[in-house]
Amino acid sequence: MASWHKTAGALWWLCLLSQAELPSGRQTRGKVQKHFSTSSVLSAEKDKSTASKGSTTEGASKRQEGTAETPKQKLLDLIGNMKVEVSYRKKLQELKASENKKQDANRLEGPDSEGPQRTAEGIQRGKPLNPELVKAASAVASSLPLNKKQTESELLAQLRRHEETTDKQKKGETINIRDVISEMTVKKQSPAQRGVRISSRISLELDDDGQRIRPERFLSQSFDSRRSLKAGKRLNIFTKASTEPEHALKTVSSPTIWDLEFAKEIAAITAQPPRNGFEEMIQWTKEGILWEFPIDNEVGMDDGAEFHEHIFLDKHLEGFPKDGPIRHFMELVICGLSKNPYLSVKQKIEHIEWFEKYFEEKKELLQEI
Protein backbone atom coordinates (compact mmCIF):
# COMPACT_ATOMS: atom_id res chain seq x y z
CA MET A 1 0.00 0.00 0.00
CA ALA A 2 2.60 2.45 1.04
CA SER A 3 4.58 1.68 -2.05
CA TRP A 4 1.48 2.32 -4.17
CA HIS A 5 0.96 5.70 -2.53
CA LYS A 6 4.54 6.68 -2.97
CA THR A 7 4.73 5.74 -6.60
CA ALA A 8 1.40 7.37 -7.37
CA GLY A 9 2.40 10.57 -5.58
CA ALA A 10 5.75 10.62 -7.32
CA LEU A 11 4.10 10.23 -10.65
CA TRP A 12 1.62 12.99 -9.92
CA TRP A 13 4.11 15.66 -8.99
CA LEU A 14 6.39 14.62 -11.77
CA CYS A 15 3.56 15.09 -14.20
CA LEU A 16 2.64 18.44 -12.74
CA LEU A 17 6.04 20.02 -12.53
CA SER A 18 7.57 18.81 -15.76
CA GLN A 19 4.89 18.99 -18.36
CA ALA A 20 7.11 18.94 -21.38
CA GLU A 21 9.75 16.58 -20.17
CA LEU A 22 9.36 12.86 -19.88
CA PRO A 23 11.53 12.07 -16.92
CA SER A 24 13.51 8.97 -17.27
CA GLY A 25 12.83 8.17 -13.66
CA ARG A 26 9.45 6.73 -14.54
CA GLN A 27 9.91 3.08 -14.55
CA THR A 28 6.49 1.73 -13.80
CA ARG A 29 4.85 3.11 -16.93
CA GLY A 30 7.50 3.99 -19.42
CA LYS A 31 6.73 4.03 -23.10
CA VAL A 32 2.98 4.04 -22.86
CA GLN A 33 2.89 7.42 -21.18
CA LYS A 34 3.77 9.70 -24.03
CA HIS A 35 0.99 12.22 -23.56
CA PHE A 36 0.51 14.02 -20.34
CA SER A 37 -3.23 13.63 -20.55
CA THR A 38 -3.16 9.90 -20.86
CA SER A 39 -0.75 9.65 -17.99
CA SER A 40 -2.94 11.83 -15.84
CA VAL A 41 -6.01 9.80 -16.73
CA LEU A 42 -4.21 6.61 -15.94
CA SER A 43 -2.84 8.07 -12.77
CA ALA A 44 -6.29 9.31 -11.84
CA GLU A 45 -7.74 5.88 -12.37
CA LYS A 46 -5.00 4.37 -10.34
CA ASP A 47 -5.51 6.90 -7.60
CA LYS A 48 -9.18 6.16 -7.47
CA SER A 49 -8.42 2.52 -7.05
CA THR A 50 -5.90 3.35 -4.36
CA ALA A 51 -8.32 5.78 -2.80
CA SER A 52 -11.00 3.17 -2.69
CA LYS A 53 -8.54 0.82 -1.11
CA GLY A 54 -7.48 3.47 1.30
CA SER A 55 -11.06 4.25 2.21
CA THR A 56 -11.80 0.67 3.02
CA THR A 57 -8.78 0.37 5.27
CA GLU A 58 -9.07 3.76 6.97
CA GLY A 59 -12.72 4.14 7.70
CA ALA A 60 -12.58 6.17 10.89
CA SER A 61 -9.98 8.53 9.57
CA LYS A 62 -12.06 9.12 6.48
CA ARG A 63 -14.99 10.38 8.51
CA GLN A 64 -12.74 12.95 10.10
CA GLU A 65 -11.41 13.91 6.74
CA GLY A 66 -14.93 14.24 5.37
CA THR A 67 -15.82 17.11 7.72
CA ALA A 68 -12.65 18.97 6.89
CA GLU A 69 -13.02 18.24 3.22
CA THR A 70 -16.15 20.29 2.59
CA PRO A 71 -14.67 23.78 3.14
CA LYS A 72 -11.67 22.75 1.15
CA GLN A 73 -13.90 21.38 -1.55
CA LYS A 74 -15.76 24.65 -1.59
CA LEU A 75 -12.52 26.53 -2.00
CA LEU A 76 -11.43 24.25 -4.75
CA ASP A 77 -14.72 24.76 -6.52
CA LEU A 78 -14.08 28.48 -6.29
CA ILE A 79 -10.71 27.92 -7.81
CA GLY A 80 -12.32 26.02 -10.60
CA ASN A 81 -14.73 28.88 -11.28
CA MET A 82 -12.12 31.62 -11.04
CA LYS A 83 -10.14 32.36 -14.14
CA VAL A 84 -6.98 33.66 -12.62
CA GLU A 85 -4.96 31.24 -14.67
CA VAL A 86 -7.01 29.06 -16.92
CA SER A 87 -4.58 26.34 -17.68
CA TYR A 88 -4.69 22.62 -18.04
CA ARG A 89 -2.23 22.44 -15.24
CA LYS A 90 -4.72 23.89 -12.77
CA LYS A 91 -7.45 21.50 -13.82
CA LEU A 92 -5.16 18.62 -13.18
CA GLN A 93 -4.27 20.09 -9.85
CA GLU A 94 -7.93 20.19 -8.96
CA LEU A 95 -8.43 16.61 -10.00
CA LYS A 96 -5.49 15.46 -8.04
CA ALA A 97 -6.36 17.59 -5.05
CA SER A 98 -9.82 16.10 -4.87
CA GLU A 99 -8.38 12.63 -4.87
CA ASN A 100 -5.38 13.42 -2.78
CA LYS A 101 -7.59 14.61 0.04
CA LYS A 102 -9.08 11.20 0.59
CA GLN A 103 -5.71 9.64 1.12
CA ASP A 104 -3.51 12.11 2.95
CA ALA A 105 -4.84 12.90 6.39
CA ASN A 106 -1.55 14.35 7.51
CA ARG A 107 -1.32 16.77 4.65
CA LEU A 108 -4.75 18.21 5.42
CA GLU A 109 -3.77 19.06 8.94
CA GLY A 110 -0.74 20.99 7.77
CA PRO A 111 -2.28 23.57 5.44
CA ASP A 112 -5.27 24.16 7.73
CA SER A 113 -3.00 25.29 10.45
CA GLU A 114 -0.90 27.29 8.10
CA GLY A 115 -3.85 28.76 6.26
CA PRO A 116 -4.86 31.42 8.76
CA GLN A 117 -1.25 32.40 9.12
CA ARG A 118 -0.96 32.94 5.41
CA THR A 119 -4.16 34.87 5.20
CA ALA A 120 -2.83 37.14 7.89
CA GLU A 121 0.33 37.54 5.94
CA GLY A 122 -1.59 38.30 2.78
CA ILE A 123 -3.50 41.04 4.54
CA GLN A 124 -0.41 42.48 6.10
CA ARG A 125 1.57 42.71 2.87
CA GLY A 126 -0.47 45.31 1.10
CA LYS A 127 -3.98 45.91 -0.01
CA PRO A 128 -6.41 43.52 1.58
CA LEU A 129 -6.94 40.70 -0.80
CA ASN A 130 -10.14 38.83 -0.85
CA PRO A 131 -9.88 36.30 1.97
CA GLU A 132 -11.59 33.72 -0.19
CA LEU A 133 -8.96 34.19 -2.83
CA VAL A 134 -6.28 33.81 -0.22
CA LYS A 135 -7.76 30.61 1.06
CA ALA A 136 -8.15 29.34 -2.45
CA ALA A 137 -4.55 30.15 -3.14
CA SER A 138 -3.46 28.34 -0.06
CA ALA A 139 -5.52 25.32 -1.01
CA VAL A 140 -4.06 25.28 -4.48
CA ALA A 141 -0.60 25.59 -3.08
CA SER A 142 -1.25 22.79 -0.71
CA SER A 143 -2.28 20.55 -3.56
CA LEU A 144 1.23 20.92 -4.91
CA PRO A 145 3.37 18.89 -2.54
CA LEU A 146 6.57 20.61 -3.55
CA ASN A 147 7.43 24.10 -2.24
CA LYS A 148 4.06 24.91 -0.75
CA LYS A 149 5.20 28.19 0.72
CA GLN A 150 6.80 29.39 -2.48
CA THR A 151 3.78 28.66 -4.59
CA GLU A 152 1.56 30.23 -1.99
CA SER A 153 3.57 33.43 -2.03
CA GLU A 154 3.72 33.49 -5.80
CA LEU A 155 -0.01 33.07 -6.13
CA LEU A 156 -0.67 35.79 -3.62
CA ALA A 157 1.72 38.12 -5.41
CA GLN A 158 -0.06 37.51 -8.67
CA LEU A 159 -3.39 38.21 -7.09
CA ARG A 160 -2.08 41.41 -5.61
CA ARG A 161 -0.75 42.52 -8.98
CA HIS A 162 -4.09 41.90 -10.58
CA GLU A 163 -5.80 43.93 -7.92
CA GLU A 164 -3.36 46.75 -8.43
CA THR A 165 -3.87 46.84 -12.14
CA THR A 166 -7.62 46.93 -11.82
CA ASP A 167 -7.40 49.74 -9.29
CA LYS A 168 -4.98 51.69 -11.42
CA GLN A 169 -7.21 51.27 -14.41
CA LYS A 170 -10.02 52.89 -12.53
CA LYS A 171 -8.00 55.71 -11.01
CA GLY A 172 -4.91 56.30 -13.09
CA GLU A 173 -4.17 58.03 -16.40
CA THR A 174 -5.55 56.85 -19.66
CA ILE A 175 -3.91 57.09 -23.03
CA ASN A 176 -5.18 60.30 -24.59
CA ILE A 177 -4.54 59.54 -28.23
CA ARG A 178 -4.90 63.08 -29.42
CA ASP A 179 -2.20 64.31 -27.14
CA VAL A 180 0.05 61.49 -28.09
CA ILE A 181 -0.20 62.25 -31.78
CA SER A 182 -0.23 66.01 -31.79
CA GLU A 183 2.17 66.75 -29.01
CA MET A 184 4.96 64.30 -29.47
CA THR A 185 7.31 66.19 -27.21
CA VAL A 186 9.48 64.78 -24.48
CA LYS A 187 7.43 65.18 -21.35
CA LYS A 188 8.51 64.61 -17.81
CA GLN A 189 6.40 61.86 -16.40
CA SER A 190 6.47 60.60 -12.88
CA PRO A 191 7.54 56.97 -12.75
CA ALA A 192 4.27 56.03 -11.13
CA GLN A 193 2.35 57.47 -14.04
CA ARG A 194 4.63 55.74 -16.45
CA GLY A 195 4.10 52.47 -14.66
CA VAL A 196 0.39 53.07 -14.76
CA ARG A 197 0.50 53.71 -18.48
CA ILE A 198 2.51 50.56 -19.10
CA SER A 199 0.23 48.48 -16.94
CA SER A 200 -2.84 49.96 -18.54
CA ARG A 201 -1.41 49.20 -21.93
CA ILE A 202 -0.67 45.66 -20.89
CA SER A 203 -4.15 45.28 -19.56
CA LEU A 204 -5.46 46.33 -22.93
CA GLU A 205 -4.43 42.99 -24.26
CA LEU A 206 -6.40 41.13 -21.65
CA ASP A 207 -9.54 43.20 -21.35
CA ASP A 208 -12.09 43.90 -24.00
CA ASP A 209 -12.37 47.31 -25.56
CA GLY A 210 -15.75 47.84 -24.03
CA GLN A 211 -14.38 47.62 -20.55
CA ARG A 212 -11.57 50.04 -21.28
CA ILE A 213 -13.71 52.84 -22.64
CA ARG A 214 -15.70 53.30 -19.46
CA PRO A 215 -12.91 54.59 -17.26
CA GLU A 216 -11.73 56.84 -20.11
CA ARG A 217 -15.01 58.67 -20.40
CA PHE A 218 -14.81 59.86 -16.84
CA LEU A 219 -11.32 61.15 -17.40
CA SER A 220 -11.64 62.85 -20.80
CA GLN A 221 -13.35 65.84 -19.29
CA SER A 222 -10.80 66.14 -16.56
CA PHE A 223 -8.00 66.07 -19.13
CA ASP A 224 -9.58 68.74 -21.25
CA SER A 225 -9.62 70.99 -18.27
CA ARG A 226 -5.93 70.41 -17.76
CA ARG A 227 -4.97 71.19 -21.37
CA SER A 228 -7.24 73.50 -23.26
CA LEU A 229 -8.84 72.20 -26.39
CA LYS A 230 -7.33 74.79 -28.69
CA ALA A 231 -3.80 74.62 -27.40
CA GLY A 232 -1.23 72.75 -29.37
CA LYS A 233 -0.56 72.38 -33.07
CA ARG A 234 -3.51 71.90 -35.30
CA LEU A 235 -3.39 68.78 -37.38
CA ASN A 236 -5.38 70.36 -40.24
CA ILE A 237 -7.10 67.14 -41.11
CA PHE A 238 -10.55 68.56 -41.61
CA THR A 239 -9.81 72.17 -42.42
CA LYS A 240 -7.44 73.67 -44.91
CA ALA A 241 -4.14 74.84 -43.56
CA SER A 242 -4.09 78.44 -42.48
CA THR A 243 -1.97 81.08 -44.15
CA GLU A 244 0.41 81.44 -41.22
CA PRO A 245 3.47 79.95 -42.95
CA GLU A 246 2.88 82.25 -45.90
CA HIS A 247 3.20 85.28 -43.67
CA ALA A 248 6.45 83.95 -42.35
CA LEU A 249 7.87 83.51 -45.83
CA LYS A 250 6.91 86.95 -47.09
CA THR A 251 9.52 88.64 -44.96
CA VAL A 252 12.35 86.75 -46.69
CA SER A 253 13.86 88.65 -49.60
CA SER A 254 14.99 87.11 -52.87
CA PRO A 255 17.71 84.55 -52.19
CA THR A 256 21.24 85.81 -52.50
CA ILE A 257 23.99 84.05 -54.38
CA TRP A 258 25.38 82.74 -51.13
CA ASP A 259 22.03 81.24 -50.26
CA LEU A 260 21.89 79.53 -53.61
CA GLU A 261 25.39 78.17 -53.19
CA PHE A 262 24.54 76.96 -49.74
CA ALA A 263 21.43 75.27 -51.03
CA LYS A 264 23.44 73.61 -53.80
CA GLU A 265 26.00 72.43 -51.28
CA ILE A 266 23.35 70.92 -49.08
CA ALA A 267 21.74 69.19 -52.04
CA ALA A 268 25.08 67.78 -53.13
CA ILE A 269 25.85 66.46 -49.67
CA THR A 270 22.46 64.98 -48.98
CA ALA A 271 22.27 63.30 -52.36
CA GLN A 272 23.33 59.79 -51.47
CA PRO A 273 24.65 57.56 -54.23
CA PRO A 274 22.00 55.13 -55.42
CA ARG A 275 21.91 51.88 -53.52
CA ASN A 276 20.58 49.80 -56.35
CA GLY A 277 19.56 49.88 -59.99
CA PHE A 278 16.07 51.11 -59.25
CA GLU A 279 17.31 54.18 -57.43
CA GLU A 280 19.75 54.84 -60.23
CA MET A 281 16.93 54.75 -62.74
CA ILE A 282 14.88 57.08 -60.56
CA GLN A 283 17.75 59.54 -60.46
CA TRP A 284 18.15 59.37 -64.22
CA THR A 285 14.46 59.97 -64.74
CA LYS A 286 14.62 63.04 -62.52
CA GLU A 287 17.60 64.37 -64.45
CA GLY A 288 15.86 63.72 -67.73
CA ILE A 289 18.26 61.11 -69.04
CA LEU A 290 15.70 58.33 -68.87
CA TRP A 291 12.26 58.68 -70.33
CA GLU A 292 9.18 58.23 -68.23
CA PHE A 293 7.30 55.04 -68.77
CA PRO A 294 4.76 54.39 -70.26
CA ILE A 295 6.28 56.42 -73.04
CA ASP A 296 4.36 59.56 -73.87
CA ASN A 297 4.92 60.61 -77.46
CA GLU A 298 4.05 64.21 -76.74
CA VAL A 299 6.38 64.84 -73.84
CA GLY A 300 8.05 68.08 -74.81
CA MET A 301 5.52 69.41 -77.24
CA ASP A 302 2.18 69.46 -75.56
CA ASP A 303 0.61 72.55 -77.09
CA GLY A 304 -2.74 72.18 -75.57
CA ALA A 305 -4.01 72.94 -79.07
CA GLU A 306 -6.70 70.86 -80.70
CA PHE A 307 -6.28 69.03 -83.99
CA HIS A 308 -8.42 71.52 -85.91
CA GLU A 309 -5.95 74.26 -85.11
CA HIS A 310 -3.23 72.20 -86.74
CA ILE A 311 -5.16 71.24 -89.84
CA PHE A 312 -7.48 74.10 -90.74
CA LEU A 313 -5.07 76.93 -91.35
CA ASP A 314 -7.12 78.78 -93.97
CA LYS A 315 -7.97 81.58 -91.60
CA HIS A 316 -4.31 82.64 -91.54
CA LEU A 317 -4.39 83.20 -95.28
CA GLU A 318 -6.41 86.38 -95.07
CA GLY A 319 -3.43 88.63 -95.69
CA PHE A 320 -2.76 87.13 -99.11
CA PRO A 321 -4.42 87.98 -102.41
CA LYS A 322 -7.22 85.62 -103.31
CA ASP A 323 -6.08 84.95 -106.81
CA GLY A 324 -2.81 84.34 -108.43
CA PRO A 325 0.18 82.12 -108.03
CA ILE A 326 0.92 83.36 -104.54
CA ARG A 327 -2.37 82.11 -103.27
CA HIS A 328 -1.77 78.84 -104.98
CA PHE A 329 1.65 78.64 -103.43
CA MET A 330 0.39 79.43 -99.97
CA GLU A 331 -2.35 76.86 -100.17
CA LEU A 332 0.28 74.28 -100.93
CA VAL A 333 2.29 75.53 -97.97
CA ILE A 334 -0.73 75.18 -95.73
CA CYS A 335 -1.43 71.71 -97.04
CA GLY A 336 2.11 70.70 -96.14
CA LEU A 337 1.91 72.27 -92.70
CA SER A 338 -1.34 70.53 -91.87
CA LYS A 339 0.38 67.22 -92.44
CA ASN A 340 3.34 68.13 -90.28
CA PRO A 341 3.16 66.56 -86.83
CA TYR A 342 6.47 67.92 -85.62
CA LEU A 343 5.67 71.61 -85.52
CA SER A 344 3.54 73.31 -82.95
CA VAL A 345 0.68 75.60 -83.97
CA LYS A 346 2.73 78.64 -83.08
CA GLN A 347 5.56 77.56 -85.34
CA LYS A 348 3.16 76.99 -88.22
CA ILE A 349 1.62 80.42 -87.76
CA GLU A 350 5.10 81.91 -87.68
CA HIS A 351 5.90 80.16 -90.93
CA ILE A 352 2.88 81.61 -92.66
CA GLU A 353 3.56 85.07 -91.25
CA TRP A 354 7.10 84.99 -92.55
CA PHE A 355 5.82 84.35 -96.02
CA GLU A 356 3.31 87.14 -95.61
CA LYS A 357 6.07 89.53 -94.63
CA TYR A 358 8.28 88.35 -97.44
CA PHE A 359 5.66 88.88 -100.06
CA GLU A 360 4.81 92.26 -98.58
CA GLU A 361 8.41 93.33 -99.15
CA LYS A 362 8.36 91.99 -102.66
CA LYS A 363 5.05 93.64 -103.56
CA GLU A 364 6.56 96.26 -105.81
CA LEU A 365 8.46 93.63 -107.73
CA LEU A 366 5.36 91.53 -108.07
CA GLN A 367 3.36 94.46 -109.40
CA GLU A 368 5.93 95.08 -112.10
CA ILE A 369 5.38 91.53 -113.26
Place this chain on the structure above:
Amino acid sequence: MAAAALGWALRAARQVLPSPCPGQVRSYYVDWRMLRDVKRRRLAYEYADQRLRINAIRKNTILPKELQEVADKEIAALPRDSCPSRIHNRCVMTSRPRGVRRRWRLSRIVFRHFADHAQVSGVQRAMW
Protein backbone atom coordinates in the same frame (compact mmCIF):
# COMPACT_ATOMS: atom_id res chain seq x y z
CA MET B 1 28.07 91.16 -85.05
CA ALA B 2 31.65 90.41 -85.95
CA ALA B 3 32.78 91.36 -82.51
CA ALA B 4 30.16 89.15 -80.98
CA ALA B 5 31.22 86.27 -83.15
CA LEU B 6 34.85 86.83 -82.24
CA GLY B 7 34.02 86.99 -78.59
CA TRP B 8 32.04 83.82 -78.86
CA ALA B 9 34.90 82.11 -80.65
CA LEU B 10 37.37 83.14 -77.98
CA ARG B 11 35.08 81.96 -75.25
CA ALA B 12 34.58 78.71 -77.07
CA ALA B 13 38.28 78.16 -77.46
CA ARG B 14 38.90 78.74 -73.80
CA GLN B 15 35.64 77.36 -72.60
CA VAL B 16 35.72 75.38 -69.43
CA LEU B 17 32.88 73.04 -70.04
CA PRO B 18 30.72 72.34 -67.00
CA SER B 19 31.93 69.05 -65.67
CA PRO B 20 29.68 67.23 -63.25
CA CYS B 21 30.66 63.97 -64.90
CA PRO B 22 33.65 61.98 -63.78
CA GLY B 23 36.22 60.77 -66.22
CA GLN B 24 38.03 62.65 -68.95
CA VAL B 25 37.20 66.33 -69.09
CA ARG B 26 38.39 68.48 -71.95
CA SER B 27 38.60 72.17 -71.35
CA TYR B 28 39.19 73.15 -74.99
CA TYR B 29 38.18 71.88 -78.40
CA VAL B 30 40.69 69.47 -79.85
CA ASP B 31 41.80 71.79 -82.66
CA TRP B 32 40.70 74.83 -84.62
CA ARG B 33 39.10 72.73 -87.27
CA MET B 34 36.81 71.29 -84.70
CA LEU B 35 36.04 74.78 -83.50
CA ARG B 36 35.14 75.88 -87.00
CA ASP B 37 32.90 72.89 -87.37
CA VAL B 38 31.18 73.84 -84.15
CA LYS B 39 30.65 77.36 -85.46
CA ARG B 40 29.14 76.06 -88.65
CA ARG B 41 26.75 73.88 -86.78
CA ARG B 42 25.52 76.76 -84.68
CA LEU B 43 25.00 79.03 -87.62
CA ALA B 44 23.25 76.34 -89.54
CA TYR B 45 20.87 75.93 -86.64
CA GLU B 46 20.21 79.67 -86.53
CA TYR B 47 19.43 80.06 -90.22
CA ALA B 48 17.74 76.74 -90.78
CA ASP B 49 14.16 78.07 -90.93
CA GLN B 50 15.07 80.97 -93.16
CA ARG B 51 16.94 78.78 -95.54
CA LEU B 52 14.06 76.36 -95.71
CA ARG B 53 11.56 79.08 -96.57
CA ILE B 54 13.70 80.74 -99.16
CA ASN B 55 14.40 77.42 -100.73
CA ALA B 56 10.69 76.72 -100.81
CA ILE B 57 10.27 79.81 -102.94
CA ARG B 58 13.19 78.90 -105.11
CA LYS B 59 12.31 75.28 -105.78
CA ASN B 60 8.94 76.12 -107.27
CA THR B 61 7.05 75.94 -110.49
CA ILE B 62 4.14 78.11 -109.47
CA LEU B 63 5.75 81.37 -108.49
CA PRO B 64 7.16 83.66 -111.15
CA LYS B 65 10.78 83.24 -112.05
CA GLU B 66 11.69 86.76 -111.15
CA LEU B 67 10.68 86.08 -107.61
CA GLN B 68 12.75 82.97 -107.60
CA GLU B 69 15.83 84.79 -108.87
CA VAL B 70 15.46 87.33 -106.12
CA ALA B 71 15.24 84.47 -103.64
CA ASP B 72 18.41 83.00 -105.12
CA LYS B 73 20.25 86.17 -104.46
CA GLU B 74 18.93 86.35 -100.97
CA ILE B 75 20.04 82.93 -100.01
CA ALA B 76 23.47 83.56 -101.45
CA ALA B 77 23.72 86.60 -99.25
CA LEU B 78 23.40 84.57 -96.12
CA PRO B 79 26.61 83.71 -94.29
CA ARG B 80 28.40 80.87 -95.91
CA ASP B 81 28.73 78.86 -92.74
CA SER B 82 24.98 78.79 -92.32
CA CYS B 83 24.84 76.15 -94.99
CA PRO B 84 24.25 72.69 -93.44
CA SER B 85 26.23 70.97 -96.12
CA ARG B 86 29.39 72.56 -94.78
CA ILE B 87 29.08 70.60 -91.57
CA HIS B 88 31.45 67.69 -91.46
CA ASN B 89 31.07 64.93 -88.94
CA ARG B 90 34.43 64.78 -87.31
CA CYS B 91 35.52 62.50 -84.53
CA VAL B 92 34.49 63.93 -81.21
CA MET B 93 37.65 62.92 -79.38
CA THR B 94 40.38 63.42 -81.93
CA SER B 95 38.70 65.61 -84.59
CA ARG B 96 39.62 63.11 -87.25
CA PRO B 97 37.70 63.93 -90.45
CA ARG B 98 37.77 60.44 -91.88
CA GLY B 99 36.85 57.00 -90.62
CA VAL B 100 34.18 58.30 -88.28
CA ARG B 101 31.35 56.01 -87.30
CA ARG B 102 28.22 58.10 -87.15
CA ARG B 103 26.54 56.17 -84.36
CA TRP B 104 29.33 56.75 -81.91
CA ARG B 105 30.72 59.95 -83.44
CA LEU B 106 34.17 58.44 -82.98
CA SER B 107 36.94 57.72 -85.38
CA ARG B 108 37.82 54.12 -85.97
CA ILE B 109 40.94 54.24 -83.85
CA VAL B 110 39.27 55.75 -80.82
CA PHE B 111 36.34 53.44 -81.22
CA ARG B 112 38.62 50.46 -81.22
CA HIS B 113 40.43 51.74 -78.17
CA PHE B 114 37.28 52.18 -76.16
CA ALA B 115 35.71 48.96 -77.33
CA ASP B 116 38.74 46.97 -76.26
CA HIS B 117 38.60 48.50 -72.83
CA ALA B 118 34.87 47.62 -72.64
CA GLN B 119 33.79 51.23 -72.49
CA VAL B 120 31.40 51.05 -75.40
CA SER B 121 28.14 49.48 -74.36
CA GLY B 122 26.97 46.55 -76.32
CA VAL B 123 30.13 46.20 -78.39
CA GLN B 124 32.11 43.02 -78.38
CA ARG B 125 34.89 41.60 -80.51
CA ALA B 126 33.30 39.70 -83.32
CA MET B 127 34.11 36.08 -83.61
CA TRP B 128 32.34 33.64 -85.83
